[in-house]
Amino acid sequence: MVPGAQRTFHSSWMFLAALLLLRGWIELNSFLWTIKRDPPSYFFGTIHVPYTRVWDFVPDNSKEAFQQSGVVYFELDLTNPYTISALARCQMLPPGENLQDVLPRDIYCRLKRHLEYVKLMMPSWMTADQRGKGLYADYLFNAIVGNWERKRPIWIMLMVNSLTEVVVKSRGVPVLDLYLAQEAERLRKQTGAMEKVEEQCHPLNGLNFSQVIFALNQTLLQQESLRAGRLQIPYTTEDLIKHYNCGDLSSVIFSHDSSQVPNFINATLPPQERVTAQEIDSYFRQELLYKRNERMGKRVKALLEEFPDKGFFFAFGAGES
Numbered sequence: 511m512v513p514g515a516q517r518t519f520h521s522s523w524m525f526l527a528a529l530l531l532l533r534g535w536i537e538l539n540s541f542l543w544t545i546k547r548d549p550p551s552y553f554f555g556t557i558h559v560p561y562t563r564v565w566d567f568v569p570d571n572s573k574e575a576f577q578q579s580g581v582v583y584f585e586l587d588l589t590n591p592y593t594i595s596a597l598a599r600c601q602m603l604p605p606g607e608n609l610q611d612v613l614p615r616d617i618y619c620r621l622k623r624h625l626e627y628v629k630l631m632m633p634s635w636m637t638a639d640q641r642g643k644g645l646y647a648d649y650l651f652n653a654i655v656g657n658w659e660r661k662r663p664i665w666i667m668l669m670v671n672s673l674t675e676v677v678v679k680s681r682g683v684p685v686l687d688l689y690l691a692q693e694a695e696r697l698r699k700q701t702g703a704m705e706k707v708e709e710q711c712h713p714l715n716g717l718n719f720s721q722v723i724f725a726l727n728q729t730l731l732q733q734e735s736l737r738a739g740r741l742q743i744p745y746t747t748e749d750l751i752k753h754y755n756c757g758d759l760s761s762v763i764f765s766h767d768s769s770q771v772p773n774f775i776n777a778t779l780p781p782q783e784r785v786t787a788q789e790i791d792s793y794f795r796q797e798l799l800y801k802r803n804e805r806m807g808k809r810v811k812a813l814l815e816e817f818p819d820k821g822f823f824f825a826f827g828a829g830e831s
């Protein structure tokens with residue numbers, strides 16, 4: 511289960527935890543990593559899927575560690591309305607600009623067509639359970655897609671990527687990391703965030719125009735293939751949940767789909783496009799992995815040193831879908 515050194519880490523906290531593990535500072539126990547001190551502190555790998563799908567599989571020692579810890583840290587504080595509105599603001603185009611003015615005509619039209627398709631399909635994608643909770647397709651569509659004409663293309667790309675039947679079916683139940691944040695609040699624990707919204711958002715906004723158009727084009731091509739039944743997504747959220755529940759750390763960490771952004775490197779791409787895909791991949795690796803690891807590592811270390819008497823529980827995403 512110890513990650514092989516030659517593999518690529520797709521999740522920042524795992525990278526940090528692996529370092530600590532190698533140095534003998536922590537013990538490995540499924541998705542809970544104990545930092546030996548008194549009281550102990552913990553790293554816990556969460557996953558961005560409905561908590562009901564995984565909660566029963568989270569080992570009791572992880573739940574106890576959470577209960578016992580006085581201070582809980584998340585990547586972002588998602589229960590804070592400021593965080594949510596800052597995230598939304600960061601995704602917007604500059605004032606006065608619209609997607610239609612920014613995107614090449616062909617891409618804009620395909621995007622519009624795809625969103626119309628999703629809107630049409632949404633009612634059939636929803637479960638009886640969701641409808642029972644008063645969640646309606648129109649409402650859900652607007653919650654995810656609303657105001658799309660004002661969003662930056664990179665966020666449109668991520669949105670399109672997540673507008674799938676599986677993701678839609680999972681809406682309405684808090685994802686595991688959000689559930690833990692709500693529990694921490696309910697149990698009146700002290701909470702904190704390891705990152706600022708800008709630190710997560712600005713690197714994504716920093717991709718240049720031709721790269722973003724490439725990414726959006728590839729994402730649309732993929733969705734269009736799916737729609738036409740020519741393509742099956744090879745690694746689904748279901749697989750991610752299965753691996754997580756089996757404590758199969760490496761599959762979750764090392765799967766391409768566990769990273770925050772989709773992977774465009776595709777063996778059938780023509781050479782020039784392959785270069786662009788590789789540039790995007792290394793940009794994200796640099797900005798979202800290495801720089802972020804370093805930043806988070808420093809903050810974790812500083813917190814542990816500043817408050818030696820406190821028991822911390824650091825909950826970081828192990829896989830996002």
Ligand SMILES: *[C@@H]1O[C@H](CO)[C@@H](O)[C@H](O)[C@H]1NC(C)=O
Pocket residue numbers: 718719720721789
């Ligand atoms: C975007 O960045 C890539 C890689 O750094 C570069 O080759 C390309 O010329 C840039 N394109 C624009 C429009 O700035």
Ligand SMILES: *[C@@H]1O[C@H](CO)[C@@H](O)[C@H](O)[C@H]1NC(C)=O
Pocket residue numbers: 614616617723724727728731783
């Ligand atoms: C989208 O990608 C396809 C296939 O790689 C390419 O032929 C087409 O020119 C691209 N469209 C745009 C607008 O970049």
Ligand SMILES: *[C@@H]1O[C@H](CO)[C@@H](O)[C@H](O)[C@H]1NC(C)=O
Pocket residue numbers: 731732735741776777778779
């Ligand atoms: C790889 O790229 C080609 C050309 O853009 C596309 O037709 C194909 O669907 C892509 N495959 C996957 C798995 O995305």
